[in-house]
Amino acid sequence: MILAALSMTAERTEVVDFVTPYFDQTGIAILGRKPEKQKSLFKFMEVLKPEVWWGVLGGIVATGLCLWILDRYSPYSNRNNKQSYSQPCREFNLKESFWFVLTSFTPQGGGEVPKSLSGRVLVAGYWLFVVLILATFTANLAALLTVERMQIYVRSLEEMAQRVDFNFTVIESSSSKQYFINMAEAEEELYHAWKNITLNSGRETGKFRVWDYPIKEQYKNILKIIERSQPVSKVQEGVKRVKENTNGQFALLTDSPKVRYLVNEDCDFTMIGEPFAEHPYGIAVTKGSTLLEELNEKVMQLQRQRFFEDRISKYWNSTKRRICDALDNSDSLTVYDLGGVFIVTLVGLVIALLALSLEVWHFSKKNKSRIQATTVTLSKKENIFTVLRKEAWATSPCVKD
Numbered sequence: 001m002i003l004a005a006l007s008m009t010a011e012r013t014e015v016v017d018f019v020t021p022y023f024d025q026t027g028i029a030i031l032g033r034k035p036e037k038q039k040s041l042f043k044f045m046e047v048l049k050p051e052v053w054w055g056v057l058g059g060i061v062a063t064g065l066c067l068w069i070l071d072r073y074s075p076y077s078n079r080n081n082k083q084s085y086s087q088p089c090r091e092f093n094l095k096e097s098f099w100f101v102l103t104s105f106t107p108q109g110g111g112e113v114p115k116s117l118s119g120r121v122l123v124a125g126y127w128l129f130v131v132l133i134l135a136t137f138t139a140n141l142a143a144l145l146t147v148e149r150m151q152i153y154v155r156s157l158e159e160m161a162q163r164v165d166f167n168f169t170v171i172e173s174s175s176s177k178q179y180f181i182n183m184a185e186a187e188e189e190l191y192h193a194w195k196n197i198t199l200n201s202g203r204e205t206g207k208f209r210v211w212d213y214p215i216k217e218q219y220k221n222i223l224k225i226i227e228r229s230q231p232v233s234k235v236q237e238g239v240k241r242v243k244e245n246t247n248g249q250f251a252l253l254t255d256s257p258k259v260r261y262l263v264n265e266d267c268d269f270t271m272i273g274e275p276f277a278e279h280p281y282g283i284a285v286t287k288g289s290t291l292l293e294e295l296n297e298k299v300m301q302l303q304r305q306r307f308f309e310d311r312i313s314k315y316w317n318s319t320k321r322r323i324c325d326a327l328d329n330s331d332s333l334t335v336y337d338l339g340g341v342f343i344v345t346l347v348g349l350v351i352a353l354l355a356l357s358l359e360v361w362h363f364s365k366k367n368k369s370r371i372q373a374t375t376v377t378l379s380k381k382e383n384i385f386t387v388l389r390k391e392a393w394a395t396s397p398c399v400k401d
Helices: 043-047 050-073 094-103 117-149 157-162 175-199 202-208 218-229 235-244 256-265 291-304 307-315 319-328 339-395
Strands: 016-018 023-033 167-170 250-255 269-281 284-286
Touching (some): 023 235, 023 256, 050 094, 157 218, 167 218, 175 218, 250 256, 284 291, 291 307
Antiparallel strands (some): 023 269
């Protein structure tokens, strides 16, 4: 007798007898792997292409230069027309121009705008540019983070067969492989039968030409992919190949109970689509064996005792899988997802501290130079006063007296 995960197929029933099925509604299922997320601290930089970022930087630099030129040469700017304004206004030198275009990218705004018409036209166009860039960046960043959290897979065997970048395999000499062989042969025979009917139907050809080619070559293509991917000798080898393919583009086609068990045990695995080619498991005995009736009675007794249901609930427990689904469907973002934002802030803080050190050093150096210059000036003044004093003593008549 054979006591194993043995499928009750038509070919096997011709040579052995099967006991009453002990595991109903099993079939072929597809074991796949969830693709690993490509983690990056600077994920927000991937929202726009590098050439777009360079274009934004170029727009900032060009606008800052143009604003400085317009304020410098326009006769109606604050620099060239100060008598027209009762209060002091912002003068757009090179530093102020670049500071204006940079702060315009923030909700704080750029501050006081130029006074000349040409400068205001430039600023209006630049503000429109900023609004469009910020809106595009915000929308694409939200879409990118949403897609990263969603797991996108093929949903069926048909989609797998249509993708050139997807490979799958089966276990050598298994009922799963034989199923695809039989389906490919059936496709070939049906095609020839349809072809003979349409060619030999005489005047009633249109009756059979509802479609130009009603028989798909789906299973023939699937069998080619299986042979190209090389069938594995055992389940463990196929599971290992699926696990090692981190981009999620490899699958193993095997019995659905094995797939369900692996999916429940490992959050990296997933079952693609629903099982197909369903058939039960059964115990096989020699053809005409006297053990058949006794085993049938024993299996039915175990079924009445809910023995098989207890074992199924123990080894095919979906509790772990529900935990995996809860993690996959989480809408919250982690620190790593937004780590680049914190790094940018930290870099700004470091640069600010360096700028502070430079300012203190420059101010100390400048102050020291001013003190030295003042000391030298005072020394020179003291020397002059000494000479004048000596001359005054020499020429004063009071000295002689």
